[in-house]
Amino acid sequence: MNASAHDFPEPIFDVADLSTFELFSPVVDETVWFFTNLLGMIETARSGDSVFLRGYEDPYAHSLKITHREKPGMGYAGWRATSPQALERRVEAIDRCGLGRGWVEGEVGVGPAYEFTTPDGSVQRINWEVEYYRPEKDQRSVVLNRVQRRPLSGVPVRALDHVNLLSRDVTANKRFFAEQLGFKLSEHIVLGDDVEAGAWLRSMTRSHDVALVKDAGGGGRLHHVAFLYGNTQHLIDACDVLTDHGIEFEAGPAAHAISQAQFIYVFEPGGNRIELVGTPGYQVTDPSWEPVRWAQDTIDDAIIWYGSPLPAEFDTYGTPHSGPTAYRTPNRYVAAEAGMILRADSSARG
Numbered sequence: 001m002n003a004s005a006h007d008f009p010e011p012i013f014d015v016a017d018l019s020t021f022e023l024f025s026p027v028v029d030e031t032v033w034f035f036t037n038l039l040g041m042i043e044t045a046r047s048g049d050s051v052f053l054r055g056y057e058d059p060y061a062h063s064l065k066i067t068h069r070e071k072p073g074m075g076y077a078g079w080r081a082t083s084p085q086a087l088e089r090r091v092e093a094i095d096r097c098g099l100g101r102g103w104v105e106g107e108v109g110v111g112p113a114y115e116f117t118t119p120d121g122s123v124q125r126i127n128w129e130v131e132y133y134r135p136e137k138d139q140r141s142v143v144l145n146r147v148q149r150r151p152l153s154g155v156p157v158r159a160l161d162h163v164n165l166l167s168r169d170v171t172a173n174k175r176f177f178a179e180q181l182g183f184k185l186s187e188h189i190v191l192g193d194d195v196e197a198g199a200w201l202r203s204m205t206r207s208h209d210v211a212l213v214k215d216a217g218g219g220g221r222l223h224h225v226a227f228l229y230g231n232t233q234h235l236i237d238a239c240d241v242l243t244d245h246g247i248e249f250e251a252g253p254a255a256h257a258i259s260q261a262q263f264i265y266v267f268e269p270g271g272n273r274i275e276l277v278g279t280p281g282y283q284v285t286d287p288s289w290e291p292v293r294w295a296q297d298t299i300d301d302a303i304i305w306y307g308s309p310l311p312a313e314f315d316t317y318g319t320p321h322s323g324p325t326a327y328r329t330p331n332r333y334v335a336a337e338a339g340m341i342l343r344a345d346s347s348a349r350g
């Protein structure tokens with residue numbers, strides 16, 4: 001039996017989705033080449049050291065901001081509130097718990113946002129005001145519920161999907177997302193009696209919008225950011241294209257049991273780990289969903305449903321790098337190749 005009605009906490013639905021993500025890259029041109037030429041995103045704006053991109057089914061003007069920094073990593077994960085009132089409630093809650101940094105001015109495509117950190121120091125923002133993509137007539141889709149025509153470059157991703165944040169204390173960060181932002185726990189890995197090694201949380205019905213996995217180093221590091229295909233064949237087509245253009249694969253194609261998502265993990269030229277998702281897995285519509293608990297004896301099944309095991313470095317590599325690592329630091333071969341293509345393109349243009 002479920003808990004009685006009296007015991008059941010009122011759920012909070014104040015966060016809609018992950019709407020924008022800022023990625024740092026030491027090689028912005030090469031990183032933009034990866035996302036536009038190979039993954040079919042389109043460039044919507046440039047401002048300062050940043051380039052703004054969108055997938056063809058992203059709901060807002062852009063979903064990805066790529067900014068130049070010496071080291072790879074994340075600038076911020078941007079969440080959209082479900083209403084102006086929801087935004088007010090979340091800002092109050094975050095402020096009360098002491099992790100708020102204050103309001104930041106609007107930027108390209110996004111209105112004022114409230115910035116805060118997770119207990120692990122990962123920078124997040126939440127906001128309400130957004131701009132929508134207004135395509136030129138020749139970029140409009142005939143499908144009226146799709147704002148942008150499907151691009152012809154590479155194998156186009158549909159949209160930003162989720163983020164995975166390395167966390168030194170998974171439980172503390174899980175509680176923060178649950179208590180201050182209203183996220184619900186879909187699944188977790190618990191080692192021994194109570195040491196959480198990973199937690200997958202949703203804001204609405206997607207199996208997870210944020211994942212938190214145990215970090216032995218750093219603090220506030222990015223494990224990966226994920227983009228959605230939603231289709232197995234598109235993921236396999238992407239493997240074909242990415243391989244031909246020298247992109248380094250870490251794992252996959254394979255499927256996780258957690259979330260049931262089909263995946264590949266690759267490194268973009270700046271050194272950040274990117275996940276591409278084929279079929280996205282399950283949705284949670286049950287309001288009294290009991291979080292799925294994986295333990296030491298089922299952890300291998302949890303991580304890999306089918307496909308080869310993940311390399312050991314999957315658990316330790318994040319961006320920015322923490323300490324010396326010989327593991328797939330920014331893929332210089334890919335960066336060099338991308339640079340050659342960009343130079344050839346610009347000299348052909350003249």
Ligand SMILES: [Fe+2]
Nearest residue numbers: 164211226275
């Ligand atoms: Fe993921």
